[in-house]
Amino acid sequence: MSAQSDWRPREVRPGGEGTGADGLRHALAALGDFGDVLTEAKVVVFRDFQVAEQELDTVMDLLLPNRLAYTHGTSPRTKVAAGNVYTSTEYPSEQTIAMHNELSYSHTWPARLLFYCATTPGSGGATPVVDGELWLESLDEEVRDAFAGGIRYSQNLHDGFGLGRSWKQTFETDDRAVVEAFLDAGSFDWKWTADGGLRMVSPVRPAWIKHPATGTEVWFNQADHFHPAALGDDVARELAQILAPEELPQSVTFADGGPIPDAYVRHVYDRGLELAVDVDWRQGDLMVIDNVAVGHGRRPYTGDRRVLVAMSD
Known part of the structure; x- marks a missing residue:
């Protein structure tokens, strides 16, 4: 079945139950099984409940059954609280973060993400979300065919000094044995380098997968995020001259080691952002997304936007 181009996230607002964490808990009880609700809606936004940050833990306990660490993450984040709560990203505010499914390049990923707005941005700063089925169907046949055989990701993680994240940041540990166990579980080809860094290459990953509950095929990879073309022409050229x-x-x-054309990467990048629905933020709002069914990103902003994220299996 074709995806619906008019898809929108479901919004839940306070009723007679009031606001705050108590009001949201009452609203959740009225919804029934939240897992079923999320599978059907793909994204649920809890709007105008004005949940205070100090109440967030009690709400997350209901919405995220098992909060996960950001293991193997590539985005710069800071853990801000016990229970695996992080800043949503720390890329400069003027940058657009393209659509992606969290940790789709790894062998394990969260099923749900929860976003919470602690500080309303001065302007902009929406979190766009895109239906993965629609994203896949929107791609030119030539591009889909090229990606059909899957892709392979490579990472060079330094020991503390260098470009990008260190392996200690990426895996939230300084214990090599913990990292090695994770990589072996994911069938990575890896080695420690002479300077203390880590070189790792993934096995072939699919470009799209079937949703575990609905069976729907959805675009599910981060090829554009790992490809220099997504960084912009100037940045890509500078990196190519250095490394x-x-x-x-x-x-x-591609799976066979062949290069992915820049034009294919830009096509994927552009289609995701063009089809996305923006979720604007107000302090105290929450959003839960099905991390397989939909991709998410970030629009540029001004001001002191602070959005927190937690993940769950």
């Missing part, structure tokens, strides 16, 4: 492709902090190829 060989195999030395970049992160890179991606």
Whole structure:
């Protein structure tokens, strides 16, 4: 069945139950099984409940059954609280973060993400969300066919000094044995380098997968995020002058090792953002997304936007 181009997130607002964490808990009880609600809606936004940050833990306990650490993450984040709560991203405010499914390049990923607005941005700063089925269907046939065989991700993680994230930041540990166990579980090809860094290459990953509950095929990869073309022409050129492709902090190829054309990457990048629905933020709002069914990103903003995120299996 074709995806509906008019899809929108479901919004839940306070009724007679009031606002705050208590009001949201009452609203959740009225919804019934939240797992079923999320599978059907794909994204649920809890709007105008004015949940205070100090109440967030009690709400997350209901919405995220098992909060996960950001293991193997590539985005710069800071853990801000116990229970695996992080800043949503720390890229400069003027940058657009393209659509993606969290940790789709790894062998394990969260099923749900929860976003919470602690500080309303001065302007902009929406979190766009895109239906993964629609994203896949929107791609030109030539591009889909090229990605059908899957892709392979590569990462070079330094030991503390260098471009990108260190392996200690990426895996939230300084214990090599913990990292090695994770990589072996994911069938990575990896080695420690002479300077203390880590070189890792993933097995072939699919470009799209079937949703575990609905069976719907959805675009599910981060090829554009790992590809220099998504960084912009100037940045890509500068990196290419400094480093060989195999030395970049992160890179991606087709399954056979062949290069992915820049035009394909820009096509995927552009279609995701064009089809996305923006979720604007007000302090105290929450959003839960099905991380397989939809991709998410971030629009540029001004002011002191502060959005927190937690993840769950």
